[in-house]
Amino acid sequence: MSFTLATWNINSVRLREALVVKLLGEEAPDVLCLQECKSPVDKIPLEGFRALGYEHIVARGQKGYNGVAILSKIPMVDAGGEDYAALGHARHVAAKLANGVLIHNFYVPAGGDEPDREKNEKFGQKLDYLTQMRDAFHAEAPQKAILVGDLNIAPREDDVWDHKKLLKIVSHTPVEVEHLAQVQEAGNWVDVTRQDIPTGKLYSWWSYRAKDWDAADKGRRLDHIWATGDISSAAHASRVLRAARGWEKPSDHAPVFASFDL
Incomplete structure (x- = not known):
């Protein structure tokens, strides 16, 4: 079975319903994982x-904040959702497709502006969230699984527009990168995007603050698609739909795609 999956932080699914419809109509992924839906x-x-054709949905919602959803043409069943770090936030939902593949959809906390958990509670919450993700994958090793979402960390030097300038900026600090690496190692996850696109600058997020985001191109790769080692070799055709960042009233994130032949 072959299928294409996309992940997108939509920054309000109700406000940007038309953009989701545009993506589904033009790109037609079999599965679309959304984050920051901001809706019950x-x-x-x-x-x-x-x-x-997207008749199947699993979701966890929250009024005005957070929220994750999986839309699918392929039949699937709800496989639960965890409240890591006990934040009371709708940040994770899982679904099992008819072909047996388990999909985890995450919206990891952004972590605020100050990369110091003593001064910034949100940064501590982000680290705790990642730690509990790691521990969960250590406790039960995932198999035949895909993990996607806005993980709010750009781990590699070429995942940001300027590595040195962003070393002390939340999303690219060494402590965050190390926490994410531990999550990846715990689940034997393979970064599918970088498996397909191993070199070169690659971004999925550009700030709203830039007057011309495209020309400035000060991006970060915050959105990820991972697969467990037993199926990672089946992944291909990874890409970022950069053009979506330039659509009318866009999200500040662009969709990320990968295809799987299983």
Whole structure:
């Protein structure tokens, strides 16, 4: 079975419903994982998605904040959602596809502005969240699984526009990168995007603050697609749909894609 999966921090699924419909209509991934939906589950606008063939959904919602959802053309069942670090946030949902593949969709906390857990509670929450992700994958090794989402960390030097300038900026600090590496190691996860695109600058997020985000190109790769080692070789065709960042009233994130032949 072959399928294409995309992950996208939509920054309000209700506000940007038209952009989701545009993506589904033009790119037609079999599975779309959304983060930062900012909506209770019963308020997610499903009618337009279902009209395009996305009849299956699992989600965890929250009014005005967070929220994750998986839309699929492929039948799937809800496989739960964890509240890591006990934040009371809708940041994780999992689903098992009809082909047996388990998909984890994460929205890791951003971590605030100050990379010091003593001065910034949000940064501590981010590190704790990652630690509990690591421990969960240590406790039960995932198999035939894909992990996607806005992980809010750009781990490699070529995942940011300027490595040295961002070393003390939340999302690229050494402590965050190390925590993410521990999560990856614990689950035997393979970074599918970098497996396919091993070298070169690659971003999925550009700040709203830039007057011309495209020309400035001060991006970061915060959005990821991983697969467990037993299926990572089946992944291919990874790409970032950079053009979506330039759509009308866009999210500050661009969708990331990968295909799997399983």
